[in-house]
Amino acid sequence: MAEKIKVTIDGTEHEVEAGENILQVCLDKGMLIPHFCYHEAMGPLGACRLCAANIAPAADKPGRLEMTCMTRASAGMVINVNDEYATKFRKSVIEDLMLNHPHDCPVCDEGGECMLQDMTVITEHQHRRTRFPKRTWKNQYLGPLVHHEMNRCITCYRCVRYYGDYALGSDLGAYGSRNRVYFGRLNDGVLESEFSGNLIDVCPTGVFTNKRFREVYTRPWDLQTARSVCVSCSVGCNVLPGFRHTDLRRIKPAENDAVNKYFMCDRGRYGGEFVNLPSRLSDARVSGTSMMTEDGIDAVAAQLKDIATKHGAGAIAGLGSQRASLEANAALTAVLKALGSDRVACFGSQADREAARLAASITASRELPTPSLPGLEKADFVLSVGGDLTAEAPMLDLAIRQAVRQKAPLFIVSPRAGSLDKFATASLRTAPGTEAGIVKEIAAGGGKDFVAQVATALKSAKSPVILCSTLHGDAALVGAVYQLAKSANTADRPCGLAYYYKSANTAGVALARKDESPEAIAADAKSGKIKALVVLERNAAAEPALAEAIAQCEYVVAIDCYENATTNDASAVLPCVAHYQSFGTILNFEGRAQHFSGLNIPGSATMASSEVLLNIAERLGASEIIQGLDFHDVYDITTESGKAVDGIRTGDSGALVKSDSKPTAPPSAKPASTGMVAWHIHHTFGSEELSAMSPPIAELAPAAGLELNPEDAKSRNLSDGQNADLTKEFGVSGLLTVNAGLAKGTLGIRVIQTAVSAPRKEVTA
Amino acid sequence: MTTQKVLFKNIDTFKGVTPCSYEQYVKGGGYEGAKAAFKKTPHEVQQVIKDSNLRGRGGAGFPTGLKWSFVPMDNFKGQKYLICNCDEMEPGTFKDRALVYGDPHQLIEGMLIAAYALQMTKGFIFIRYEYKKGARILEEACAEAKKHGFLGKKLLGTDFEFELDVHLSAGRYICGEETALINSLEGKRANPRSKPPFPQIKGFLGQPTIVNNVETFCNMPHILAHGADWFKGLGLNGNAGTKIMGASGRVKNPGLWELPLGVPMRDILEKHAQGPSRGKAFKAVIPGGLSTPMMTPEQFDTPMDFDSIAKAGSRLGTAGLIVFDEGDCMVDSTANIMKFYARESCGFCTPCREGIPWILDIVRAIGAGNGEKDDMSILDDMSKHIMHTFCAFAPGAQGPFLSAITTFRSEFEAFIKSREAAAAGVN
């Protein structure tokens, strides 16, 4: 803890930490000193010269004009922001910047939330004294996400400092010199970084703007916004979705110091447009007849009651959702309970279920520290196991990049090289299912080469973290990583452990007290034992383990926000609002419970899925069950402080949940396969269900297909770009990519969600 | 007053500069300074430099011994770097060219002494692109020095090693700023770095680094060979050493002369440069390369040393006099001067990047008869404004600019008035 000292700012004494950045001090205290190049995430630069103030080392010493961002607090320092000369100087800097800035505010997409506008007003620069021509530039095509308008540039260097220095992107630079500095790519082309959208926020003016947002004219002040949490992965970035009329126009990150701070990934930022799809559901549909949601609820409640009466309570089961809130999933159990059933399956396979539940229980036991995003940034050793962080939990990747920038060694054990591998100290490519063995070797100490290198680095680290994917259904790996972290964790040297998951609330449903394997439910549905399935926000018909069951089950109720394979074939469809219009609580990878809220938007459904379900339960006469519905009964959690999870409010930093039960014993590793093992390749763009439907994300998604290591391809006489028929060997065929970055013995299957082509069925009432 | 030739012992710029060979150099006492240095401890060599009162010859005149004293020494085990700044691009300055083209071994010996004193085992000579031939001369001289045991490993019977590379710059005035030079040498855009940390602590590749000017290094062999007191005796009025002084512009005999530090400016103008070139009286002198404020004839008796010139309101800089006569239009000259700064600004910070081109636009407009009545007040504002930049580049530009619009304000005003008069139909 740094020493507390006193400084005087504009005549008022403030207590600050010695060495603190003066500009940040002032901003924290609500004094808005004009500034451009300074950004808290990137630190001071000293280039824009706007944050000037008169600073004296002591009251009896003469002050002089200094940049507050470049000045560190020392005892007795006197800072005069309102000094006459400093005020004049700041105005003069704005005058400089406005010499070449176009006066296009009325048509600029940044207008209304433009830092340059704000600073110009604050410094009271009103009169243009120059009479010379302005410089002009050609703009670049930067892909479907970010629009480029160089004439507005004020050369603050924020973009390159963010994109290159912070996010470690390689294709955006500062070119040229003097008053002709250009920020862009070497040539036109799609920005390569998965975090390019943050350029829009870091750019203080309208050089980088949201290409999707500007497509339909909207002013930022015309947007309706309720703070929410991103639904595109398990990181749980806080967001501000902006709606205009009936549509979601954009998503911006909402600051949350405990989670995503200032930034978010492109999948999250641009993945929300599924909300606007024409296949968005607004009416209920029962046996092909469109009706009001209320009427649909009546019909469904009656039908379910009828089945329960006819076939007994065991004839009804629920399929829970990893992308729906804790509340919605709890409401599903309430409906089932009202019908006398307790059969729910939230996962796609038993393997996924085991892995996620084990990981979530380890996390919630709080035996080991779970690093938050800011915590990950400070790690001095990172081991990433089993998955591709950039694709499966993008913002974890961005946090790891910060650790890498601070020279933390990064080790990756996974079947396939991803974006993060180029920053790794060492990567080990190994076939799926073999990772657990390697982790055990590391834990055992000794070993050689990679294993020894990791073990040695782990030993000397002061704040190590280990990250593990649960997206590939490897519970043995989850267990092995837990053992490794436990062995490395001591009182004076805590070892952080984080698991990440498939969907926004996987970690939440993984802590459900009641959850069974989908295979068991599928079997009973196929055998006819189960007559009715209530499917909550989930395209179960597209899941291999459940597709047949859905097709064969007598009565399927689908509750969702958009039309998909499941709603298409369902006996009854009940519409719910999409995530960004909905409310509830979800658990992110840390087991952080975060509440999100939403808005009622015309042209869509009116109820959250939790409300739809509670309405059904009510119709079933289960008001007692609803009254007594307690999170703690449904999920094995309380908050760390012992309070109920239900009390969390939107915009809080959330609360880490805690479970009283100890993690279950991990299953022993499956014997290593001697043949080829299939592995699902997740991509940042196109693999996650909801965001994949968003047009800009769909545009960036790679084609579906198969991947093989060059050796495996050669031994099968297959070559790159060919349509490979591996039906005999693996039951799949597809366009083959030969990838040297894929481990030998791995059949890579690209998970690319295809947009649902089925149009809304024309129905007549 | 007789001038002892020290740095120019082997160089006669008026006869055409050819590189002094290794043999010639040694015959004239070359590498004796290095030999003397290696008989001392590194600390003792540093002390000699400190005692000599040698001040940096790159323009700022910072005491070399003091600059060196911040370099971590005994307990520091990492790599340290020695860099010679031969990015001579200051208009009106052409002394380093003569020193490099004329006597490359003198520079190498100076660097060897500094390297030993600071225990820096790797060095670079950062030379501007246009001195490509000089770079070749230096490379050849380095090979020769290596052959004779003055570069490489196990130097002069010690375990000390010194590896010296010649880096040919890709051309940019800002590279003369030491932190920009370091960035450039690292293969980056030559934007200056913030100080602190100072290069002595965290410089090239984050390691302790010293950057000294060519002429500064060239003095060292002589200081080590003859002692600090001898060096101090070379200058006038308590100034240490000689200085290569130059004159260009409106003088009859432009050139370079090695003169005692502290010689009156008038001596250079009238004795060495032989007075005005076209019979018109001198009007102004920029004393130390372009980035120093103008001085006027009544100040010509000012001694050419750091403190005296500073007292007269300018800076000694590189001691390359740029001379204007009564026939020169100061508006036109100011436009030329500001064009240089606008073109060479690195583009990093706002007042320099945007402010100087604006100044240039206004001065050009005034010169073209398009001045407006508020222009002088904008120029006054801007002359203060450009002082608060990230590095010393724009304050350097302010030197000649502010003195021009102050001293020769009537010329600017006359242009503006004549336009107003023309607009009003009066002539």
Add this chain to the structure above:
Amino acid sequence: MVPEHIRKELSDHCAHYDSRRVGLIWVLQQLQEYYGGWLNDDAVREAADIVGVTEADAEGVATFYNWFFREPVGENVIVVCDSISCHLCGCDKITAHLEKRLGIKMGETTADKKYTLLPVVCLGNCDKSPCLMIGDELYDNVTPESLDKTLDEISSKPKAAAK
């Protein structure tokens, strides 16, 4: 692409430094010479790849310095000093003469790709103003007459064999 042996030579040179990046400017200089005096997009990417920096970094450096050309230049690049001493000594006349003789403006290249005309900051030769450089050669106290003689000589020389 440069041949493998040159690529290796460039790469090895970078390895000589304590950080490979130190070699970037040198590598760009060599590539510029190899590619006939200017750097095309591929050359910038190649330099980035050889040195091990991002293409944005390489382009940032290639566009910062005065002596990297990102568009084709003539066989002879003429740089005329236009800083203060040469300005006082009449460099404008020299520039005007060159523009007239070559039929191009400052910053342009002749149609026959023989000459490119550029301004340059102080050449450090102020006692011999006005001065200019053609290629690596420095010319002192230039007059329109001496310049004509020089250009006549250069023009009569056969074109250097392309690399």
